[in-house]
Amino acid sequence: xxxxxxxxxxxPEDAHADSRSVSDExxxxxxxxxxxxxxxxxxxxxxxxxxxxxxxDVRSLLKECKEKHQFDLLKIQKDLDLDFLDTIKLxxxxxxxxxxxxxxxxxxxxxxxxxxxxxxxxxxxxxxxxSLDDITEEQGEEAAPGSEAERRVQELQEDLERxxxxxxxYRLAVQQSMEDQLTKEDDKLDASAPSGSSNGATxxxxxxxxxxxxxxxxxxxxxMLKDAIRTDAYRDFVYENKNLFKDKVVxxxxxxxxILSMFCAxxxxxxxxxxxxxxxxxRAKEIVFDNEFGDVITxxxxxxxxxxLPVDKVDIIISEWMGYALLFEAMFDSVIYARDRYLAPDGxxxxxxxxLRIAPxxxxxxxxxxxxxxxxxxxxxxxxxLLKIYDEAVVRGISSSTxxxxxxxxxxxxxxxxxxxxxxxxxxxxxxxxxxxxALDGWAIWFDMFFMPSRDSPIPENAVPSDMQKKGYVAxxxxxxxxxxxxxxxxxxxxxxxxxxxxxxxxxVITGKIGYQKRDTEGSRGLRxxxxxxxxxxxxxxxxxxLQ
Amino acid sequence: MSGSGTPASGVITSSxxxxxxxxxxxxxxxxxxxxxxxxxxxxxxxxxTRSYRDSIYQNRHIFKDKVVxxxxxxxxILSMFAAxxxxxxxxxxxxSSIIEKAKEIVAVNGLSDKITLLQGKxxxxxLPFPKVDIIISEWMGYFLLYESMLDTVLYARDTYLSQGGLIFPDKATMYVAAxxxxxxxxxxxxxxxxxxxxxxxPMKDIALTExxxxxxxxxxxxxxxxxxxxxxxxxxxxxxxxxxxxYNLTAKRSDFIHxxxxxxxxxxxxxxxxxxxxxxxxxxxxxxxxxxxxxPDVLTIEENEGVSGWLENRPNDKNKRDLDINLTYKFEVDxxxxxxxxxxxSYRM
Numbered sequence: 001x002x003x004x005x006x007x008x009x010x011x012p013e014d015a016h017a018d019s020r021s022v023s024d025e026x027x028x029x030x031x032x033x034x035x036x037x038x039x040x041x042x043x044x045x046x047x048x049x050x051x052x053x054x055x056x057d058v059r060s061l062l063k064e065c066k067e068k069h070q071f072d073l074l075k076i077q078k079d080l081d082l083d084f085l086d087t088i089k090l091x092x093x094x095x096x097x098x099x100x101x102x103x104x105x106x107x108x109x110x111x112x113x114x115x116x117x118x119x120x121x122x123x124x125x126x127x128x129x130x131s132l133d134d135i136t137e138e139q140g141e142e143a144a145p146g147s148e149a150e151r152r153v154q155e156l157q158e159d160l161e162r163x164x165x166x167x168x169x170y171r172l173a174v175q176q177s178m179e180d181q182l183t184k185e186d187d188k189l190d191a192s193a194p195s196g197s198s199n200g201a202t203x204x205x206x207x208x209x210x211x212x213x214x215x216x217x218x219x220x221x222x223x224m225l226k227d228a229i230r231t232d233a234y235r236d237f238v239y240e241n242k243n244l245f246k247d248k249v250v251x252x253x254x255x256x257x258x259i260l261s262m263f264c265a266x267x268x269x270x271x272x273x274x275x276x277x278x279x280x281x282x283r284a285k286e287i288v289f290d291n292e293f294g295d296v297i298t299x300x301x302x303x304x305x306x307x308x309l310p311v312d313k314v315d316i317i318i319s320e321w322m323g324y325a326l327l328f329e330a331m332f333d334s335v336i337y338a339r340d341r342y343l344a345p346d347g348x349x350x351x352x353x354x355x356l357r358i359a360p361x362x363x364x365x366x367x368x369x370x371x372x373x374x375x376x377x378x379x380x381x382x383x384x385x386l387l388k389i390y391d392e393a394v395v396r397g398i399s400s401s402t403x404x405x406x407x408x409x410x411x412x413x414x415x416x417x418x419x420x421x422x423x424x425x426x427x428x429x430x431x432x433x434x435x436x437x438x439a440l441d442g443w444a445i446w447f448d449m450f451f452m453p454s455r456d457s458p459i460p461e462n463a464v465p466s467d468m469q470k471k472g473y474v475a476x477x478x479x480x481x482x483x484x485x486x487x488x489x490x491x492x493x494x495x496x497x498x499x500x501x502x503x504x505x506x507x508x509v510i511t512g513k514i515g516y517q518k519r520d521t522e523g524s525r526g527l528r529x530x531x532x533x534x535x536x537x538x539x540x541x542x543x544x545x546x547l548q
Numbered sequence: 549m550s551g552s553g554t555p556a557s558g559v560i561t562s563s564x565x566x567x568x569x570x571x572x573x574x575x576x577x578x579x580x581x582x583x584x585x586x587x588x589x590x591x592x593x594x595x596x597t598r599s600y601r602d603s604i605y606q607n608r609h610i611f612k613d614k615v616v617x618x619x620x621x622x623x624x625i626l627s628m629f630a631a632x633x634x635x636x637x638x639x640x641x642x643x644s645s646i647i648e649k650a651k652e653i654v655a656v657n658g659l660s661d662k663i664t665l666l667q668g669k670x671x672x673x674x675l676p677f678p679k680v681d682i683i684i685s686e687w688m689g690y691f692l693l694y695e696s697m698l699d700t701v702l703y704a705r706d707t708y709l710s711q712g713g714l715i716f717p718d719k720a721t722m723y724v725a726a727x728x729x730x731x732x733x734x735x736x737x738x739x740x741x742x743x744x745x746x747x748x749x750p751m752k753d754i755a756l757t758e759x760x761x762x763x764x765x766x767x768x769x770x771x772x773x774x775x776x777x778x779x780x781x782x783x784x785x786x787x788x789x790x791x792x793x794x795y796n797l798t799a800k801r802s803d804f805i806h807x808x809x810x811x812x813x814x815x816x817x818x819x820x821x822x823x824x825x826x827x828x829x830x831x832x833x834x835x836x837x838x839x840x841x842x843x844p845d846v847l848t849i850e851e852n853e854g855v856s857g858w859l860e861n862r863p864n865d866k867n868k869r870d871l872d873i874n875l876t877y878k879f880e881v882d883x884x885x886x887x888x889x890x891x892x893x894s895y896r897m
Contacts, residue, residue: 218754222736225743235744262746286750370588377591378601380628384652385587 046127049094050103058131071107080110087132089118096122221257221280224320227486229476231259234320237350237451237474238263244348244453245269248315253304253338254331258284258297260318265296272297273311275304275338304334314342318350324395325490326356326413326447327516328527328547333420346455349415353450353459357479358429358514358531359407361444361491362437363398371493390495393529393545397488398444400480404504405431407444407479409462410514416455426515426530433508433535439501440510440539442493443531446479492529492545502538510535519546587623587646590686593835597625599825600686603716603816604629610714610818611635615677619670619685619704620697624650624663626684631662635682639675640665641704670700679710690761691839692722692812693861694897695869698779699786719815721778723828724795726847726855727768729806733842736760759873759897760840764809764829770849771797771805773828776859790862797855805847805855808875811838844893847879848886855879857891864896871897 045054046061050069055061065071071094077087093113097105099122106112121129225231238245238260246268252261255274261284264272274284274297281301288297300307317338323329339349371389374382410429413422448465451474452458459468465475465482478487494501512533519526532542591597604611604626612634618627621640627650630638640650640663647667654663666673683704689696705715740752776793799805809829816823827836847855857877864870877891 218751218758221751222739222755226739231744257743257748257751259744259746263744266745283750283754287746287748290747290749373588373592377623378597378625378629379632380625380653381656382591382623382653384649384656385623387649 046131047123049091049128050098058128061128069103076107080107082110084132085119086110086113088129089113089115091126091128091132092118092120092122095126223486225257225259229478229483229485230320233449233451233474233476234260234318234350235263237453238267238318240474241453242267245316249273249311249313250316250318251275251309251314251338251342253317253319253335254321255284255299256280256320258288258299260320261297261299262288262291262293264316264318265293269296269316271311273300273309273314274298275300275302275307275309277301277303304338309342312342313344314347315344316348316350317343322354322447322449322487324487325393325445325516325527325529325547326354327423327518328490332423335415336418336420339416348453348455350451351449352415352452352455352457353463354413354415355409355448355450355459355463356411356413357407357446357448358410358431359403359444360405360431360433360437360440360510361398361402361442362404362439363402363441364438366398366402367439367441390493390543391546393445393490393492393547395488395490395547397484398480398491403444403480404435404437404440405433405510407431407446411516412459412461414458424515424517426513428511428513430509430511433504433506433510436503436506438503439496440494440504440533440535441501442491443514443533444480445490445492445514445529446477446487448475448477448479450475490529490547492531492543494541494543504535504538508535508539510539589835591623591625595825595827595832595834596686599814599816599823600626600684600716601629603819603823604633604684606821606823607819608633610820611682614681615639615679616682616684617641617675617680617704617708619683619701620687621650621665622646622686624654624665626686627663627665628654628657628659630682630684631659635662637677638663639677639680641670641673641675642667643669670704675708678708680708680713681710682714682716683709684716688720688812688814688836690836691759691810691871691873691897692720693789694839694871698781698789701781702784702786705781714818715781716818717814717816718781719778719817720781721813721815722776722810723773723812724776724797724808724810724859725769725773725829726771726797726799726805726849727764727807727809727840728770728803729764729768729840729842730804730846733806737842756842756844756893757895759895760842761837762840763833764838764840766829769829770801770803771799771855776810792858792860794858795856799849799851799853799855802850805843805849807840807842808877809838809840810859811836839897841873841875841893841895843875843877843891845877845888845891847877847888849879850881853879853881873897 045056046058047054048061049065049071053064055064062073065073073087073090076082076090080086082090090107090113094105094107096118245264247270250261250264250269250272252258252264252272252274255261255276256278257280258274261272261274272293274281274288276284276299281299285299288294288299298310300309317335319335319338321331321335323331326332339347343349371386374385408429408431410427411425448463450459450463450465450468453473463475465477468475476482476485478485478489480489510533512531515530517528517530519528527547528544529547530542530544534540611630613636616627616630616635616638618624618630618638618640621627621642622644623646624640627638627640640647642650642665645667647665651660651665654660654665664676666675683701685697685701685704687697687701701715705713709715737752737755740748740755742748774795774797776795777791779788811826811828813824813826813828825831825834827834827838829838849855855877857875860874862872864872873895875891875893875895877888879886879888879891881887
């Protein structure tokens with residue numbers, strides 16, 4: 001798996017969740033964040049409810065809203081008898097309505113924005129939300145008649161206490177949603193890739209780096225090194241083609257523990273430059289030193305797009321960049337960058353070709369144990385747990401007997417020439433069922449890798465790794481026919497909804513289109529896979545899956 | 549990989565099984581349907597779920613008309629057990645967004661009026677009842693305490709449990725034993741001595757400090773188990789969760805010792821007839837498996853000889869979700885070639 005750290009998703013939001021601060025980075029002097037915010041929020045600039053305009057403080061914002069948009073927050077608050085949390089929801093409701101184009105949100109009743117979804121801030125660090133208790137308080141002061149001053153003061157004090165409690169509840173809710181976010185980010189975290197501190201490592205980053213340095217680390221590298229299908233292929237290619245490596249300059253993109261670099265050094269490379277953005281590079285340095293390759297291998301920590309290499313051009317780029325369904329993790333973009341920036345015109349990419357394959361998947365046992373399971377769990381219905389199961393593709397090792405047709409290549413990737421743009425695509429495919437099935441349960445996707453010894457040697461159109469091996473080339477498959485690799489296969493389960501799936505006969509031809517789209521949210525390296533298919537009258541569908 | 553919950557036939561079986569034994573972060577990394585996976589794995593852990601079900605359903609007289617708090621309710625299964633057993637009301641609390649699913653599940657099962665589900669930290673949510681009669685919780689982590697919610701349960705107990713209230717379960721006992729595990733230790737630790745012809749020893753030091761969550765076969769046990777500590781949830785305090793305790797192990801046969809393992813037993817002693825389950829190597833598979841601590845030394849032990857030492861556990865100062873575990877071991881025999889005096893190894897999980 002992609003071992004170069006490219007992880008740019010440790011964004012400031014994450015840091016906030018851990019440092020319990022909702023202010024932005026400029027507030028970094030203030031560890032406690034919250035306490036201070038309450039004190040000086042009056043001077044906090046605040047974004048208009050109806051435009052992107054920024055006001056110096058909440059009062060001028062509310063004035064503007066009232067005069068220009070006939071939106072009197074304090075009056076609505078009073079008329080609808082909104083408590084603190086209701087008011088928060090109101091603000092978020094208005095912001096989300098305006099954001100989606102409705103400039104005159106309906107605020108005639110509380111029920112319009114009763115949904116808890118409006119607890120979630122629409123704007124990050126929305127100063128208006130953090131000032132609500134103050135404006136409510138002021139409102140109270142203004143309304144208090146002098147004669148009842150004392151009683152009012154007491155009421156206000158009670159109000160304040162209540163608001164403070166509510167505020168801390170809200171704080172918790174915000175913090176909670178951020179923590180959830182953080183957890184989600186963690187889920188996505190390439191375990192080999194704690195982000196290198198970009199500008200000013202935050203506490204959260206440090207913790208995570210420490211966390212991964214301590215252990216998740218070894219496991220991931222162990223499982224990659226022990227994936228003999230993977231590691232053997234690289235070793236075999238390098239050792240069987242020592243002539244190619246002799247006295248050459250090699251770049252190893254995402255070097256991890258440095259194994260590929262050492263293969264190259266041992267094969268006679270003049271110089272190997274190994275780049276990785278993960279902490280693992282410290283271990284790699286020790287390992288390289290222990291194995292006495294220190295004078296051949298230069299390890300560079302950083303992103304390939306940012307580091308300065310000691311050479312301008314290299315003869316060979318070697319990289320193990322492949323992710324689930326080949327392109328998940330999108331580290332290949334970095335390899336393409338390295339190729340275009342550093343590879344000599346006649347230079348060699350190792351590996352040189354990849355192909356992506358798809359086959360129809362029918363596995364009643366899996367459906368029974370993982371889908372039907374939720375219909376009766378110790379006497380309870382838990383169907384709602386199924387809602388998301390079709391949204392994400394599943395990575396698992398499947399048996400070739402669950403494939404209802406021979407697989408077909410939907411994208412060949414000539415790695416010497418392919419461009420980043422070509423990694424988002426929509427391609428046609430066609431398969432013919434080789435057995436009767438009760439239902440089309442999904443689609444299985446995997447990839448094959450080829451190591452050709454020259455940039456001019458093509459692979460046949462329907463290249464099969466085992467055939468290529470017989471011809472003396474190095475190649476491997478991550479498909480269900482081969483020995484299992486840590487990539488396993490990617491299974492996209494079909495949601496038949498309320499319709500009972502129809503059986504399909506042997507010989508049925510299914511045509512379809514499959515598309516890959518990078519899911520570029522805030523530097524995340526997710527992938528979205530969309531498939532449309534049609535096979536006679538019985539089978540037709542379209543679905544999208546995420547991979548994260 | 550979750551759902552491959554079959555008892556392992558060897559110390560380790562397949563690569564799929566090995567992945568189940570990986571650290572949480574890795575399991576996440578390796579399974580895209582993790583959210584499901586985790587809950588599915590737990591619900592399908594029949595020993596676990598059935599023990600809770602039995603301890604609740606067999607004690608309807610205890611649950612009838614009681615207010616019950618479910619700490620870390622997850623998909624809400626325990627809350628629903630309690631509601632079905634006649635509880636007056638059940639409050640389920642969980643920090644995770646899984647609670648949204650739990651709400652749907654509770655509604656579909658017609659129990660919405662009996663169960664209130666709250667998302668948030670136990671320390672910060674506001675319960676609809678000032679006191680509860682019973683706390684139920686499935687808080688146990690690997691090695692009992694890794695990423696466990698026990699401190700949260702204790703907070704709930706101190707804050708909400710009425711005088712004389714009950715906790716399900718209420719007792720947890722940790723055990724250690726020594727195992728022969730040469731083949732897998734070699735695969736796991738020795739692996740780094742020679743990786744495709746290269747010396748990878750820098751990785752070996754880290755590997756030794758990582759306890760391994762894995763299925764251990766009964767026949768691998770060289771010694772009898774030794775109970776090291778029992779937590780009575782009615783009285784234990786959060787401070788007690790950092791502890792240093794002695795152990796004494798006696799060999800049942802002559803063999804080699806490569807590792808110590810730890811596991812725990814759980815007791816629902818508040819039941820009419822107490823219910824137990826064990827996560828030990830002698831018991832039926834659970835998703836907690838056992839935790840393996842490889843020793844830097846290999847001990848050559850003969851029948852009836854003993855190994856003794858101390859096990860120390862405390863939450864990591866920097867990262868509370870991690871545990872720092874230290875093992876000392878002494879193998880005092882006359883034979884100087886076999887004797888080990890000051891064995892000591894630190895682990896982090």
